[in-house]
Amino acid sequence: MQNQDQVLLAALLRTAVDAIIVINDRGIMQSVNPATTKLFGYDEAEMVGENVKLLMPSPYRDEHDGYLRSYHETGRAKIIGIGREVTGKRKDETTFPMHLAVSEVPLGDKKLFAGIVRDISDLKNAQQQLSEINDQLEHRVRKRTSELHAAQAELLKAGKLATLGQVSGGIAHEIRNPLNAVRTSAYYLRNARNLTPAKTLEHLDRIDRQVSLIEKVITALSDFVRLPEPRLTKCNVNELIADVIADVSVPDSVSVQIQVATDLPIAMVDPNQISIVLHNLLRNAADAMPDGGTITLASNVTDTEVVVEVIDTGVGIEDEHIRRITEPLYSTKAQGMGLGLAVSAAILDKNHGHLEVESQLGVGTTFAVHLPRHFRA
Structure with missing residues (x-):
């Protein structure tokens, strides 16, 4: 049975991933496993019989004998049973960080110490x-x-x-x-x-x-x-709608229809900023129809406003979401930061316009962009 135990122990030492070094009470290496020779670059014959200080750079090598001497004299262990981070030195003089755990191994009337070393580079x-x-x-x-x-x-x-x-x-x-x-x-x-x-x-x-x-x-x-102040100018809204439609790509399953008033008056707005609004609304309309549908852009006029409607046949928006839909960082989408409609509302406010929303679940949503008319003096 003892022979079997010895065979098992030898096998464990031989196959261990970590380096295992056994020293006597004077610091002389008694045995090392293959992981030790691989880690430090020495042959086994170059290590066994040498002081373990061989594997340490200064100041560790200078302090090691003092640790052993203090332990023999006082019985107080500073590193035994406590793992710590130290520095090792290979045969080629290069150093590396390692974790060292030392345990005492009583063997008859002798004391041996086993150190387990792991490279933590x-x-x-x-x-x-x-x-x-x-x-x-x-x-x-x-x-x-x-x-x-x-x-x-x-x-x-x-x-x-x-x-x-x-x-x-x-x-x-x-x-x-x-x-x-x-x-x-x-x-x-x-x-x-x-x-x-x-x-x-x-x-x-x-x-x-x-x-x-x-x-x-x-x-x-x-x-x-930091949205800039608008540069208000006379804007042909129907031409703006045509330009936006030409810029925005929608899925093949989505069709776009135009229903604009031919005698639509001129609006007094910043065309570049209103273009941003219409782009946002068109993209949102397409996103609301994952299975396809129709987007209709319609324009009409009131006594004081030019109105552009973006109408989709999508899933619709619940009432509780409509009340908050233009808040910054509020979104009903799984992805996205919820700034598109907030930016659109802010742009319209700066352009003296506003945004209205009507929606019915399962039927679709209408966003109405209200813009101030230009009146000739």
């Missing part, structure tokens, strides 16, 4: 890269936070939002998921064992992607609150 490299990314992230967050504070000041000054609570709630919703992904990858990189370079790169790329998503949210919000 990959983990340290990952931690270094993570630290650099954290520094970059902190810098970018500080920069974007400063921009956000400036944007909030503009919002307050312009009175575009009833409360900042709506904005902060929307921002929290948009950045919570990417932040959680960053936190998960950071935790993995800090704590994973046997971390491979490929796995490290995968999580570093994931962190970078999520930070980019956060930046897009902040940039979109900044662009929204």
Whole structure:
């Protein structure tokens, strides 16, 4: 039975992934396993019989005998039974970070000490890269936070939002998921064992992607609150509608119809900004019809306004969503930041117009863009 135990122990030492070094009470190496020779670059014959200080750079090699002497004299163990991070030295004089765990092995009237060594170079490299990314992230967050504070000041000054609570709630919703992904990858990189370079790169790329998503949210919000003042001019709305239709591509399953008034008066607006509004409404209409349908653009006139209607035969919008549909960062879509309609409403407000919405579930939705007429003097 004893022979079987010895055979089993020898097999375990031979096949162990970690380096295992056995020393006596004077620090002389008694045995090493194959993982040790591979890690340090020595042959077994070059190690057994030598002081374990051979595998240590200064100052560890200078302190090692003192550790053993102190343990013999006081019985107080500083590293025995406690794993710690130290530095190892290979035969070629290169050094590397390693985790060392030492345990005492009583053998009759002798005391031996077994050290288990693991190379943690990959983990340290990952931690270094993570630290650099954290520094970059902190810098970018500080920069974007400063921009956000400036944007909030503009919002307050312009009175575009009833409360900042709506904005902060929307921002929290948009950045919570990417932040959680960053936190998960950071935790993995800090704590994973046997971390491979490929796995490290995968999580570093994931962190970078999520930070980019956060930046897009902040940039979109900044662009929204810094909307320039319109350059009001006489605008032929029917021509504007034709230009927008030519620019916007819709799925083959969606058809676009035009029903414009031939004697439509001129509107007094910024054509470029109103074009943005119509582009947003056309894209939203197409998104509302995943199975296909019809978009109708109609124009008409009242005593004081030119009205453009974008009508779809899509799924419709529930009443509870219609009340909030133009709020910044509020969206009924699975993807998207919910700024398209908010931007459209803000543009129309600056152009002295407004947006009206009517919808019926299962039938479709009509967005009516009301623009001020131009009256000749």
